[in-house]
Amino acid sequence: MQTVEVTARVWDRILALRQGRGCACCGRWSAGERAALSLYAPLARRDLGPVTVAQIGQSLDGRIATVSGDARDISGADGLAHLHRMRALVDGVLIGARTALHDRPRLTVRMCKGANPARILLDPRGRVPDDLEIFREDGARRIVVQAVDRPRPSGVEVIHLPEGDGWFAPGDILAALQMRGIGSLLVEGGGITIGRFLEAGLLTRLQVAISPLLIGAGPASLTLRSPVARLADAIRPETRSYGLGPEVVFDCALSPEAVAAWAPIHAAPVVAAGGI
Template sequence: MRPAAMTETVWAALRALRAGERAILPDPAWTDAARAAFDLYAPLARGAAGEAPFLFAQVGQSLDGRVATVTGDAADVSGREGLRHLHRCRALADAVVIGVRTALTDNPRLTVRLCDGASPARVVIDPRGRLPADARVLAEDGARRLVVQACDIDRPAGVEVVRLPDSAGWIRPEAIGLALARRGLARILVEGGGVTIAGFLEAGLLDRLHVSIAPLIIGAGPTGLRTAPIARLADALRPETFVYGLDTDVVFDCALAPGGNASTSRWPTRQVDAAIAVRRA
């Protein structure tokens, strides 16, 4: 595991890389921990060179794989540095995507508050129009707001509606990614919940997956990735994995196969073995 420590200098370099300054490289004078912080976020800041959108996901969970209690309390799952990590991921994205269940349960703001950087566009996948108009994710604050839906329901003024077909209440992740890319949102963070992330993972769309683990045991409650069980470990997804220590949390940085083809990635892990089963959520 590589201890990682973010500094103002490293974050400024990452933001420059995010802005398109491709020649940005780590400074030889940086400490090992500062270099580790750069290496953790640089793939997100670079994004993709081609026309396809670059999609990455972030899951914050407990030691026993829970993201909330059975009553839905998820406020303190991630530690101090785990929360800062999430906000850095948001700051490096053009858009942050959540499913409507997460929007209804957590009522998140999805803004950048714990690091320097602009808040990304906020996207809610709401096929049947369940999201209320007063949800915080739709609040007008200067950031773009989009709702992906399959129904004919009006949204508050200023909210962009992305109308896509559905099948049994499910909108294909491939269609969502392409629709957002056509609207200029090419670097996309899929933040939650577990069903939504699993949908993009099994569709082979994720280029990167960050699993942030905090040192607490909840005992019961929803899991971070809602994936189906497999019969044999030989069939498990084993992405190339790098491990970083962020003081209060540990981040598993999983690099999926080129093009996000999670279903065929069989790269050996580094530092740990991560078995990820894939299914349609």
């Protein structure tokens, strides 16, 4: 397992990579900074085409909340900072209606340098009220995907898609978002939404962040409609693990493109420390 150290200079390099400047290989970096480049550069790169990444924060026993639904402290400070960094590296962050109603997330970048991504809500039947934080005006794009003809606040982009059994086809969602310039997407929740994208084979990578606590009961971190009956049929992605303080992140590559993204863009000569 690699221990991640996100210093100001390595984060500046990662943000530069997101803007198409610099690379993830040149420079004199500590072991922790190189681990940070390995973890975040695949999300920052824009040379490998569209990326769809999902992130799950869970306890040691695989729970994302208590029986009563309390999920606020499932991730500690290191896990939350990691999630905010992921948001800063994508074009848009997507959640389902249940997550919006229960967790009321802001979906902003507050714990690191970077721009807020577009906030995208899947609300097939238009049940999410317009006064939630995700709809506030702060300069970031706000997008709602819905099947009903329901007006939304001024400035909110509405995408109409057909639904089936209360849900949208993940491929239709991605196609509609990519047509609107969302090339890199973070599917942040919840577990059912992430499971739909995973089963459709549309996730480039999956990150599972495990916090050192035991809950004992509550909703599971990932829910699939068609779980495997035999371990021989289980998804076995190529995986790297990273330590962020007391938390561990498993970065799972779900496509050849995701594996390729771990490799440096080029093998240029080493430059002075801190160069971009």
